[in-house]
Amino acid sequence: MVTEVICGEQGVMMLDEMTASALAETFKVLSDSTRVRIISALVERELCVHELSEALGLSHSATSHQLAMLREMRLVAATKRGRHKIYRLDDEHIADLFQQGLAHILHT
Amino acid sequence: MVTEVICGEQGVMMLDEMTASALAETFKVLSDSTRVRIISALVERELCVHELSEALGLSHSATSHQLAMLREMRLVAATKRGRHKIYRLDDEHIADLFQQGLAHILHT
DNA sequence: CAGATATATGAGCAAGTACGCATATATTAT
DNA sequence: ATAATATATGCGTACTTGCTCATATATCTG
DSSP states (O other): OOOOOOSSSSOOOOOOHHHHHHHHHHHHHTSSHHHHHHHHHHHHOOEEHHHHHHHHTOOHHHHHHHHHHHHHTTSEEEEEETTEEEEEEOOHHHHHHHHHHHHHHHTO | OOOOOOSSSSOOOOOOHHHHHHHHHHHHHTTSHHHHHHHHHHHHOOEEHHHHHHHHTSOHHHHHHHHHHHHHTTSEEEEEETTEEEEEEOOHHHHHHHHHHHHHHHTO
């Protein structure tokens, strides 16, 4: 008699909650179109808040809030120049994920 | 006299909202630790709902809800086998992004 | 100095999200 | 047929999120 294994006889390999949370946290950054657009622009060159908010078509406040979030996650860094604050990408990983994700979207 | 360009004199290259939204939508899938864990398990082998919910430590309902979402996005597919429904990954891209993201997390 | 410009940030709100509960359906076992 | 098992799904709820508004700080201009 053949005992067919259907379910639950082998162990399940699964990422632990802590690592999964850290990973999810990283992807969360790119899960909003505003942040995706900010990063897409910063991949090209560094920009000030004013340039970003104009390109986004959003208020300075909204833009600044998102930049604050990206700063807290150490994905962007800023340098003050006069009354401007110039933002740049400060994490290779995010740019890589962005590029790979974009490539996948476009090849479909 | 040297006119130093500070801001706003060059055009800003930025992804359009539609493409950015599509990209964000993709990353949103991986922006939750439960879904990350489900995908991490399905990368190894196909699994039924019961196995997933046990490994997750979540209710069958919660697990089923997340699987429904992944199904709608065509990232997983299911085959009914008796009273079990066996889920498997059905999108190469997501597995790639997951792997790359994980590699980045671990090398830090 | 006063006024304009550039950015930051707390509060509040509307929309979205992830979970559990209750319930429904389908399949298998007794 | 009845009970148990496996999964799906509508609803309610607690939580999160992304924006605007109001306000604050800093810098530049006249």
